[in-house]
Amino acid sequence: MSVKRILVVDNEAKMRRILELALKNMGHHVELAADGEEALAAIERGVFDLVLTDLRMPRMDGIGLLNALGERKVEVPVIVLTAYGTIETAVTAMKLGAVDYIIRPFEMETIELAVSRVLAMQTVQRENQFLRDELSKGWDEFIGVSPSMQALYGLIRQVAPSRSSVFIVGETGTGKELVARALHRASGRKGLFVPINCAAIPAELLESELFGHAKGAFTGALSERIGKCELSSGGTIFLDEITEMPPALQAKLLRVLQEGVIERLGANASIAVDLRVIAATNRDPQEAIDAGRLRRDLYFRLNVVRVDVPLLRDRPGDVPLLAGHFLNHYARELGRRTPRLAASAMRQLEHYDWPGNVRELENLMERAVVLCRGEEISPEHLPAGIAPVADKNTPEPLPESLSDPGASLSLKTHVESLERQLIEAALKRSDNNKAGAARLLEVSERALWYKVKRYGL
Template sequence: MDKKILIVDDEKNHRLMLKIHLAEEGFEILEAENGVEALQLIDENDFDLILLDIKMDIMDGFTFLSHMRQKDLHIPVIVITAFSNVKTAVQAMKLGAVDFISKPVDTDNLLDLVKNNLKASSDESISGADNVLKNYVFEGVYSEEGLGKIIEMLKMVAPTDATVLITGESGTGKELVAKSIHDNSHRKNGPFLAVNCAALNENLIESEMFGHEKGAFTGAVSQKKGKFELADKGTLFLDEVVELPLPTQAKLLRALQEKVFERVGGEKSIRTDVRIVAATNRNIKEMVKEGGFREDLFFRLNVFPINLPPLRERKSEIPLLVKFFIDKYSHSFNKLIRGYTDSYIQKLMKFDFTGNIRELSNLVERSIILCTSDKLDASHLPEPEHSDFSEDSAMDVRGNERNLITKALKQTNGNKTKAAEILGISRRTLHNKIKEYEIEV
């Protein structure tokens, strides 16, 4: 049976345009000029989806959504908003809309959205998180104000072979972005391998990157290929790249510049075809100034910089992300959660999110575990803790040092490198202070 879609819009031409495109795809379309008419049609028909304009003279979209809610109608609604009016979209989503599209409507985008949301409604179990994740980064739910510009940049750079340097606080999605660059490149069928450059030992990190010959160092009992070799025809993700020891930085530079390297303890020059994506949550330019990171290597890596803003600077994305994580987790906990109350989002907005999206994800996961109804509400959230780590206070470490250090360690789960960074002091200084104040880690 054809899926039935209701278009609610007070502009006749706009309705017609939408109708033509959707009818072509075999959908059955009914139209309403305003919210009142729409409610009537809903009484008489069984719709699979509603496309809703927000600005209408007789009963606007918001009021219509509230009515739907009161009547407990669970038809997916996609809201059509003026170009990049994200606030409106967010408000509509709080009232239960499942997605939004901005005017002028891009028809391909519209069809994708319609199909995705139809699917979700006919199949109550939530669609695979991985799919959503991939869409999310490029076409799916993100706000223009938030990641919008970055997504545009990603779309441009992904298909090229350009080296990308991703910066951003912990938990902002650097690895996710690196993976999506790979997935949207011509290398997508090749390997995506990550190297954690923060591994402490120089030998280990070099052998991880370039491999080693048998007997190259104590413990090198057999020959091993490095990630540069294994990632041939694929993408190599250099995570926490500023942590590389200086001698390794020199070797990496050569591998990038001349595209050849040798295994540790080996003589044969090896050539591979890898695309490099690097990431760091530290201020790499500062590190260059302080001499901890080679300037020439920095320029090699910084061909296409992408800076991911912290979540507190893109709070408008929170409702979209919450929806995403509900889909993801209710699936794995086998719960049918249909959404959240206004108070849930209001309380979430009060968090500082020093742990960024990872923190939000944990909060939603926790809420789902606690939730015994089909909606998340404020009682499923802990009280927002406000960190004292505005930049000003980080500068003022001396004042209440012990307190700040304890909090920083708590927030980073005892990760001293990250804690030191939040505090704006070196790891060594932090180490000394921990001893001095006898702080338990």
């Protein structure tokens, strides 16, 4: 990490000195201030990457400092030091924008960890912010800087302003809906973004959902109803899972697109609409056409621009960014501090093949935040299935030392050692749940109990 500029604010000279030494030892540039006012003056003179401040100080205290920074819109991360028993003040500080708090008395290691974590987070955030500003103005919820995502941002920017239909293809969870929303937002169209999931609505209701109906048009049509097409006029209609729309309705939709008018069911007035259609599917469109699920003529009409959303496994470099983003999000939702991802857990994430793409990663991070009681997410907080493929089914190769003429060839010794390793792995993978471990090992729970006792696990 490059040298960072850190401001230490404390009224106790001794404490300032201790912190200064520790932070200088970490290789950072340190300046000192004895209270909030001195700190503000220093911040106004120079740029700091981090402020470490005591809460209780004469003249301006830590809370006063946070308030003053907020008023001046200075966006420097602040870690507050608080005495045991004044946690409420720490909470106030967090509400005022402090990124972390440390309770006195503390170990130097705690300070070092907190400082490293905040600085690392800040670097990622700055890079992310910069790239996002550069690449994807206004679509703040897109995470990902891989070349394939950059190409996607470019394509979205390019096609958004036109009225051309867009056909989005991508496996489940890749972010198709996110793309559709981004297209709408960047289009400058004033109307609504109206999503409709063709798979989620019963076929017989889909037509009235799309086009609306007059009162009494069919049994159950108790009142007049505006369809989604009409609702989206001037905006964008997003036809998700288009291959699940019955072919007869696809034909009708095609006519509407060609003529630019709709009729509510059971009414005989036509209504002119200004439609922009975005359709999506997680199937291969050609296969869907061959199977008769997607009408070729509608496909040609919709597929003016095709957008393929990259698979997560094809852009492993984005996994850490996305993981960090979701950890932050779910920790905040639960009112918790964002846990770190242990390097071993990160490795697993980077090597996993993500059949459920970004949504699967999002779900895993949510689950991990809930399961993780401490500060660090380790492989135990991840589901068993995402362990690297290599150590899934292949047992450890036999040790090289076996070729050594003096090595023990005792079957009993080696089998026991392997058995022990497998049991340990199964227990770990099942979060120490004996029934789960027994299932993984394909032995009875009783047999497992016996062996666990025998090996003292």
